Amino acid sequence: MGRVRITLSECRTICRKALQKAGLNEGAIVAITENITAAERDGCRSHGLFRLPGYCLALQRGKASADAVPQVTSVAPSCVLADARGGFSTPATLAGHPLLVEKARATGVAVLLIRNAFHFAALWQDVEPLAAKHGLVAMAFLNSKAFVAHWPGGRRPLYGTNPMAFACPRKTADGSSAGAEPFVFDQACATMARGDITLAAMDGRPIPADAAIDANGQPTIDAALALKGAQLPMAGHKGTSLALMVELLAASFTGDAFAFEAAGEDSSTPTQHGELILAIDPERCSAGGGREAFLNRVEALLQMVEAETQAAEASGRSMRLPSQRRFTTRKKAEEGFEIDEALLRKCQALGESEGDTARL
Amino acid sequence: MGRVRITLSECRTICRKALQKAGLNEGAIVAITENITAAERDGCRSHGLFRLPGYCLALQRGKASADAVPQVTSVAPSCVLADARGGFSTPATLAGHPLLVEKARATGVAVLLIRNAFHFAALWQDVEPLAAKHGLVAMAFLNSKAFVAHWPGGRRPLYGTNPMAFACPRKTADGSSAGAEPFVFDQACATMARGDITLAAMDGRPIPADAAIDANGQPTIDAALALKGAQLPMAGHKGTSLALMVELLAASFTGDAFAFEAAGEDSSTPTQHGELILAIDPERCSAGGGREAFLNRVEALLQMVEAETQAAEASGRSMRLPSQRRFTTRKKAEEGFEIDEALLRKCQALGESEGDTARL
Numbered sequence: 001m002g003r004v005r006i007t008l009s010e011c012r013t014i015c016r017k018a019l020q021k022a023g024l025n026e027g028a029i030v031a032i033t034e035n036i037t038a039a040e041r042d043g044c045r046s047h048g049l050f051r052l053p054g055y056c057l058a059l060q061r062g063k064a065s066a067d068a069v070p071q072v073t074s075v076a077p078s079c080v081l082a083d084a085r086g087g088f089s090t091p092a093t094l095a096g097h098p099l100l101v102e103k104a105r106a107t108g109v110a111v112l113l114i115r116n117a118f119h120f121a122a123l124w125q126d127v128e129p130l131a132a133k134h135g136l137v138a139m140a141f142l143n144s145k146a147f148v149a150h151w152p153g154g155r156r157p158l159y160g161t162n163p164m165a166f167a168c169p170r171k172t173a174d175g176s177s178a179g180a181e182p183f184v185f186d187q188a189c190a191t192m193a194r195g196d197i198t199l200a201a202m203d204g205r206p207i208p209a210d211a212a213i214d215a216n217g218q219p220t221i222d223a224a225l226a227l228k229g230a231q232l233p234m235a236g237h238k239g240t241s242l243a244l245m246v247e248l249l250a251a252s253f254t255g256d257a258f259a260f261e262a263a264g265e266d267s268s269t270p271t272q273h274g275e276l277i278l279a280i281d282p283e284r285c286s287a288g289g290g291r292e293a294f295l296n297r298v299e300a301l302l303q304m305v306e307a308e309t310q311a312a313e314a315s316g317r318s319m320r321l322p323s324q325r326r327f328t329t330r331k332k333a334e335e336g337f338e339i340d341e342a343l344l345r346k347c348q349a350l351g352e353s354e355g356d357t358a359r360l
Numbered sequence: 361m362g363r364v365r366i367t368l369s370e371c372r373t374i375c376r377k378a379l380q381k382a383g384l385n386e387g388a389i390v391a392i393t394e395n396i397t398a399a400e401r402d403g404c405r406s407h408g409l410f411r412l413p414g415y416c417l418a419l420q421r422g423k424a425s426a427d428a429v430p431q432v433t434s435v436a437p438s439c440v441l442a443d444a445r446g447g448f449s450t451p452a453t454l455a456g457h458p459l460l461v462e463k464a465r466a467t468g469v470a471v472l473l474i475r476n477a478f479h480f481a482a483l484w485q486d487v488e489p490l491a492a493k494h495g496l497v498a499m500a501f502l503n504s505k506a507f508v509a510h511w512p513g514g515r516r517p518l519y520g521t522n523p524m525a526f527a528c529p530r531k532t533a534d535g536s537s538a539g540a541e542p543f544v545f546d547q548a549c550a551t552m553a554r555g556d557i558t559l560a561a562m563d564g565r566p567i568p569a570d571a572a573i574d575a576n577g578q579p580t581i582d583a584a585l586a587l588k589g590a591q592l593p594m595a596g597h598k599g600t601s602l603a604l605m606v607e608l609l610a611a612s613f614t615g616d617a618f619a620f621e622a623a624g625e626d627s628s629t630p631t632q633h634g635e636l637i638l639a640i641d642p643e644r645c646s647a648g649g650g651r652e653a654f655l656n657r658v659e660a661l662l663q664m665v666e667a668e669t670q671a672a673e674a675s676g677r678s679m680r681l682p683s684q685r686r687f688t689t690r691k692k693a694e695e696g697f698e699i700d701e702a703l704l705r706k707c708q709a710l711g712e713s714e715g716d717t718a719r720l
Contacts, residue, residue: 031403075468076641077437079644079645081647107439108437109470120675137608150668152678153680166605183604186602187598244665244682251661252658253645255648280471285439286473287443294613301618301620304518305510321604
């Protein structure tokens with residue numbers, strides 16, 4: 001089978017039907033449907049419909065709770081706790097956002113802790129709206145199951161790939177930040193994405209020398225041996241430090257599992273971990289001039305980088321700002337997006353009754 | 361000249377005399393003397409007496425203010441501003457710490473902005489006491505003058521080496537965190553330290569292939585060409601993202617200079633930039649169980665890493681926790697430390713009157 005084109009609206013319908021059939025509650029259906037559709041809209045395939053079967057499987061197996069409604073609590077003037085109560089993380093994150101925003105505006109900075117959640121969504125979606133809709137600077141830290149060795153010296157998976165995400169508001173030409181695309185990035189502490197190593201193993205392609213070790217702790221370019229060994233953190237000991245920091249931030253405040261404690265989790269379905277989101281309000285947290293002065297300074301830097309990016313492209317060099325490709329893809333998303341036909345059929349089948357499925 | 365051994369007490373005396381002679385105010389003398397001495401105590405030579413001539417030169421030239429007394433202001437319930445008023449950063453940071461701690465304890469999380477400061481100190485000292493003395497989790501972000509290119513695609517220095525530091529409290533065997541060595545790291549976003557490239561150029565040694573580009577934007581292993589080109593961020597585009605994040609966090613809230621705006625600064629003396637420090641109180645910012653539950657979780661992870669470290673060392677592999685070497689060095693510091701004799705003479709001469717100097 002080849003690739004076919006579908007619209008965002010069709011993507012929403014496919015998600016909704018599949019999650020409904022799996023028995024998920026309405027609030028969570030809305031949250032996850034929008035999350036998957038936004039990932040496809042931005043060309044972030046790894047967190048789009050590709051994830052839908054895993055969400056449904058986690059519900060079928062009773063791993064994630066289908067009827068969990070997140071509970072949001074104010075635990076301190078600048079701290080919010082969102083308890084997902086064994087459900088998926090996205091509904092809990094969205095449920096926690098309003099109080100996080102309120103607290104950041106009231107005190108200057110606030111923390112959102114997300115606990116008891118099964119994570120399967122791209123982390124940038126947890127911070128982008130805080131910058132784009134609310135004008136806040138936001139950071140998120142999430143651990144995962146153990147894939148990455150302590151380096152140098154480690155021989156087995158100890159840390160998660162442990163993504164961190166960052167979002168900073170920008171202003172539009174009219175001076176407001178509403179509607180402006182924020183500066184956003186979302187990156188793991190490992191050299192290479194787990195999925196890319198899996199694909200390389202399937203294709204028999206080599207991987208870079210600094211991406212993984214085999215089961216004996218020796219660096220390897222053989223992707224199949226890498227999957228039986230451990231991934232390496234980016235930039236050696238510096239990536240190890242960051243991976244450790246993310247473990248501590250994401251899981252120590254919430255009491256959720258560290259990567260090494262979640263080693264037995266099946267990563268074809270969402271895995272249970274902690275998450276911490278920080279939000280800083282440039283209006284309150286300011287050396288003077290508030291939001292306006294802040295946004296002007298942000299433009300002073302990012303417009304300089306953008307000018308250099310344009311100059312680089314003019315001379316045939318590839319240079320871009322993080323998330324630039326996502327925003328460019330987003331602009332074209334109304335035309336729909338391409339998807340692997342086998343994956344599409346699989347996702348459609350998830351939402352159909354047995355009679356429907358028989359027709360495929 | 362060779363190397364000689366001096367005590368921490370002698371180090372303090374040398375610093376104090378030199379800074380007094382340069383006309384610095386008493387509060388700043390105490391802060392910088394302790395900072396330099398703590399760096400030597402921990403074997404952090406790059407930020408020890410090696411920095412003393414630069415501090416004095418900045419005062420002689422009138423670059424940094426000798427009589428600036430930092431001004432600390434509460435700008436929001438969770439935000440403190442420490443204005444160094446053109447003085448050095450260390451007195452301003454220490455002046456801001458008490459209100460930062462008070463606010464973090466009151467609200468769960470707080471931010472300290474440091475502006476108008478000349479930075480020359482190691483960043484870990486800005487966060488370690490927050491964890492070690494106050495039981496807070498702390499992060500610090502500091503930009504520097506432009507040395508690092510946007511990668512891939514950049515051809516000239518655009519970002520600072522931009523260190524970030526992290527500190528997390530730990531507990532001692534008796535269950536308290538007072539006196540326990542925290543988990544701390546302090547690392548730049550560049551592949552290689554600027555000073556190490558300078559040393560390689562002096563010795564004619566090659567540098568790693570991913571550390572720098574020459575003035576034409578081509579990767580180079582020639583350290584001399586690297587100094588005329590630009591350093592590279594660690595881990596390619598991921599290090600670029602982190603360097604950008606540090607610029608935005610450190611300089612946008614404070615209104616201080618971005619790296620590219622400080623390109624003309626002479627880095628043999630302290631340079632003027634912004635800094636942001638975050639402090640989170642595990643007692644308030646908790647999903648349940650407060651500080652005690654938090655410290656137990658931290659130990660669950662770090663004792664696991666330490667056990668693996670010991671196993672690695674037993675089989676001849678080098679593996680350690682960040683800052684482990686510093687704490688080991690610290691335990692031996694009462695015996696004094698070794699210093700290059702020429703540097704020692706230079707530092708001693710800074711504090712002596714003309715008559716004294718003539719005797720050397």
